[in-house]
Amino acid sequence: MAPHTEQLTRPAVQLRGLTRSFGDRTVLDGIDLDLPAGQFTALLGHSGSGKSTLLRAIAGIDHGVAGDGRLTAPEGVSVVFQDSRLLPWRRVLDNVLLGADGKGAVARGRAALAEVGLGGRERAWPGELSGGEAQRAALARALVSEPELLLADEPFGALDALTRIRMHHLLRALWTRHRPSVLLVTHDVDEAIVLADRVLVLDQGRIALDLTIDHPHPRSYREPVLGEYRERLLTALGVTEDHQ
């Protein structure tokens, strides 16, 4: 393979035999996983299945956690969480600039805010933003550095249903423009199906299902064809529609 071809097909994230334990509880039990550059992947699993543990390991923010295995991830990684983690004593633009440095940082910060629909709110304080706006600012802060990899841990989990749908459109639009690899941790099967091109189910410390969602975007929650994917994911999660 020519070097440049290899570069293009190189996975952004590569895990080999990744384990993580808390005391005698093995949470990740030898995970092998490649996330190709530029792919939008969602990670589903029951509460306590280890989704956040996996995300934190990939982000390199799990110092002190016992484990083994090989992990390769890009240097440019941004993480967004369920809460925006904006610093309340810094104005919105200054929060976004925490993710940017170098020449033109302020201009890039302003552009990032405009991109997430917060143009004109640069001088607002985080406390003046709604939950959805704060998550928009968090996305701007995450993307202003043009990361190769965006890790998102339930970023819309605390938002109301309508705001969530708007945020889905926004995240997908941002991904289309910037093309980072995305790993989105979510509890929401529909969110995973509508947003991601590949959905993983974590169960008993392993990837129990690795499903490619081969369907054009934009996707609607109501498309019957997506029901088949839903079924498969719910089955992998041990849930049947009757018992929801």
Ligand SMILES: Nc1ncnc2c1ncn2[C@@H]1O[C@H](COP(=O)(O)OP(=O)(O)OP(=O)(O)O)[C@@H](O)[C@H]1O
């Ligand atoms: N710092 C920690 N110390 C001890 N146990 C932990 C720690 N962090 C996570 N765990 C345990 O590891 C398991 C996996 O937790 P993790 O947060 O990764 O799950 P999750 O799938 O993200 O759950 P949820 O969907 O509820 O956020 C849980 O049993 C949890 O109690």
